[in-house]
Amino acid sequence: MEIVEVFSSIQGEGRYVGCRQVFVRLAGCNLACDYCDTPASRQAAMEGRVEATPGGRDFFAVANPLAADALAGYVNSLLRAPHHSVSLTGGEPLCQAEELAELAPKLAGRLYLETNGTMPDELAVVLPYIDIVSMDIKLPSTSGREWWGEHERFLRLAAGRDVFVKVVLTAATGDDEFRRALTLVAAVDRRIPVVLQPVSPVNNVAGIAPEAALRLMAAALEMVDDVRVIPQTHKMMGQL
Template sequence: MQENIIEIFSSVQGEGKYVGYRQVFVRFEGCNLACRYCDTENAVNMHDYCRVESAAGSRQFLKVGNPFTPEAAARQINALLQELPHQAVSFTGGEPLLHADFLAELIPRLSPAACFLETNGTLTNALKQVLPLISIISMDIKLPSVTGRPLWEEHRRFLQAARSRDTYVKIVVAADTLLSELEQAYAIVAGADKNLPVILQPVTPFGGCEAPTAGQMLAAQQAALLQLSDVRVIPQTHVLMGQL
């Protein structure tokens, strides 16, 4: 089994509940959605090589030919893990659950580390395939104004499966996000567990998507707090810090 990987590097987690922790990031190709504000270059079969950081935090990258076997990917990840303690290995993309078969082969080959899944929260069958191997799930709820269609049922099913892990929900809020769609998202989380952490992330402007005002973020959080107990507003801090 072989897969293309875009990059492997060590950096600071910039988003969500574990913001600030040091992690190894593994970015996969491809996504099953097309969000308006997507800033990740994740086209499929366009990466002849993977950018692999030569030493953790050095920002010196080697070009290592794609595709990778699980054994070869594990060697590169383990080399970074062995340099310094990392809180977790973060599988990101794109949508990493498009590569569930590969993850199932890769993760058992990694040095002991928590495995952190950054996912758009729609591929429940793929999640179930790797769930026992994953410690932390950062699950996005994607709003209809972002994806062009409602994904409520997909998110509801996913959250039911994901909540057995250390899971939190992230919702990106833009200037034109409707309070009504946020309230639907909150209701889905509350239906699963009103104590699940929810992170409201003001969008980093991209692709014509504009940032919400400070007042909009307060209103978004206020509406969430009517249904949920743990609601935080956290921007993409890696962008503020100039981290990858």
């Protein structure tokens, strides 16, 4: 597998914010969103890095690609300390779906998939092994195109798991695209939690005004049952 890094830290986004996780950041992505804060993970590198002790930040280099057995060994070594789950993140981890399906049964913890929600066929390959799905809905204003069909297929598949949807809010977020995103969630199941994430300042992407976030939250609560506004808290804490 093509990896970027493996480490123990605190989940900073979404419904499980604050939980201790082992993060497996995989290389490769099918998108290039304006607000991407891990651009280095879009492409595979000759080497990745692995933390030796949980939270020690004592990284050592490993050559890519990395065999699934070796990667599982590194992850399971970190899991000897108590963790909530293993976050499979990126980039877009489903770019390596077949490899993930080989890796997943070898991991000792619950599996938490962080995904852009645009690859439903690949999700079907790994979903039998996944416990929690953190699915983004990518709005056209920041992703550059519409993904409504892919998102709907993806969410209908993921609805059989513990799933929540995350929508990043920027100054460019439009009312029409936002309402379409919430309508999509409601059409699958209005009980699915939705996390609205005000963008962190990056790549000159302007943040959403506080009053605009409140207005969008009010609109969302008319369509789905559980809406929360949660920024990227790991950045506030200085965590990876």
